[in-house]
Amino acid sequence: MPDISFEGITYDCAADETVLDSLTRHGVLLPSGCRSGSCHACKVKAIKGKPPVASQAGLREPLKEQNYFLACMCKPDEALEIALADASDKYSATVIEKSWLNDTVVRIRLTRPEGFNYRAGQFINLLRTSDQLARSYSLASIEGDDFLEVHIKRVPEGRMSNWLCDELQQDQEISFFGPSGSCFYVQGKAEQPLLLAGTGTGLAPLYGIARDAIRAGHTGPIQLFHASHGAEGLYYSSELEQLAAAHAQLTCTACVLQGDIPEGALSGAVDAAVVNRLGDLAGYRVFLCGDAPVVELMQRSFFFAGASMQDIYADAFSFTPAG
Ligand SMILES: Cc1cc2nc3c(=O)[nH]c(=O)nc-3n(C[C@H](O)[C@H](O)[C@H](O)COP(=O)(O)OP(=O)(O)OC[C@H]3O[C@@H](n4cnc5c(N)ncnc54)[C@H](O)[C@@H]3O)c2cc1C
Known part of the structure; x- marks a missing residue:
């Protein structure tokens, strides 16, 4: 031993x-x-x-x-x-805003520590210093924002998500490590069509990536799909509407698996709904985020619909099963 x-x-x-x-x-x-x-x-x-x-x-x-x-x-x-x-990627930030985006998702905005540079779509590891518990959260903000933004979904019995939702207070300091991840927009091929699809808080990095691509002068069509199990899991609908209204190349579509379908939203499994809507995905650059099984499903379906594996970037929100 x-x-x-x-x-x-x-x-x-x-x-x-x-x-x-x-x-x-x-x-x-x-x-x-x-x-x-x-x-x-x-x-x-x-x-x-x-x-x-x-x-x-x-x-x-x-x-x-x-x-x-x-x-x-x-x-x-x-x-x-x-x-x-060495702690060169450890930072400390202050909570400047907490607001609920729907019944289970809270938005937390943090001060942006000096020297912290990242690409929109990357994630940070928030740290609860009392017990060194760390969890990954994707950034919805972009380099040009003077704050960092994360969207936290409350997970039943979840140690970190419930602490962030209920106990972390405005003006409190929190440490984090990062940034990590390679699911972000890289400049070049400005006319290439982009497909961004995510479930739940998978919207956070996609919102950042869409804004980052637009800011970088991307001219090709950008199709963003926000999927949820039920309509109550959607959020940021008006922010997405406003962004699409301001940028002609961006189209945002919700997709709901079950229950009431909001006007304009697609219904059913997101991978099939996207392929139905867009058809051949050859030539698309694809960004996928959110629940790991759905991300894996989309990866497969979009590859079979013509997207090249090299053009698919994914951040699966994997977690450790209890026990
Ligand atoms: C790269 C990456 C990026 C991420 N980005 C985000 C983000 O932007 N926003 C966000 O809300 N989360 C994100 N996550 C998930 C996040 O890191 C945590 O896993 C999540 O908040 C649960 O942590 P917890 O401590 O509350 O739950 P834990 O205490 O770890 O788990 C409690 C119980 O819930 C189960 N569980 C944990 N997570 C889930 C889940 N998603 N679905 C069902 N059961 C679960 C566990 O197996 C356990 O039984 C990301 C994960 C990764 C790997």
Whole structure:
């Protein structure tokens, strides 16, 4: 059983146990979020020993070379001495506004810390410092905004989402890491048609990406679809209407799976509804965000409808099942 040394103390790591699980078992709190390698909140550095290759998947090359790895993905095969990742991507911000967008989604606006640069559509990891709980939230704001904006959906029994919805107060400070993610608009091919589709709070990054593309001078058609299980899950309808009214190339369409269908909205599964509406997707650049199973479904359907895999950018809001 390889040992893990952290801040001068050595801990045992059971066979098949990750570094994160071992430290948690010993009462050591590291920042952590998804526990599946996607949010990078538990990134640490090996000062001695070599982390397994699998624990470095998704990290940029310079970080790999410096022996950074993800504690949640690391089942060590040799003793490791580790340190917290240097805090150069950790920021502190103040809550400047909290407002409800529908019954379950709250918008939080934060001050934008000096030196924090990001691309619209990327996500940050908000940190509850009392227990180092971290969760990823996508940015709905764009570089030109003087605030950061996130949309939080309340998850039943959810530790972070309920804390953010109910306890985090205006004027309170909150820490975050980031930015992360590669689901954002890159300038070039200004005439290429764009397809943005998301479920629930998947609208947050898409709203940012649409505004960013327009600001960058994108001239091709931009089709944004906001999907929800029921009409009550939709939000930002008037903001989307206003944005579309101001920019002729943008079309925003809601899509509802069940129940009452608002005027102008599509009904049924979003992947089929989009393909029905747009037909051949060859040549589209596609951005997909929100519930992981729906994002995966859309990825497949849009690929089969002609979109190239290389032109599909996705952020699935994956989470760790309880238990
Ligand atoms: C890249 C990325 C971007 C994200 N962006 C956003 C965003 O912009 N807005 C947003 O609201 N969320 C976003 N999420 C999801 C977010 O990070 C959290 O997973 C979510 O808020 C739940 O955290 P929690 O601590 O409240 O729930 P937990 O305490 O982790 O979970 C409580 C219980 O609910 C279950 N659960 C957790 N999430 C869900 C879910 N979505 N559906 C059903 N059951 C669930 C868990 O399995 C567990 O049983 C994103 C996730 C990722 C990976």
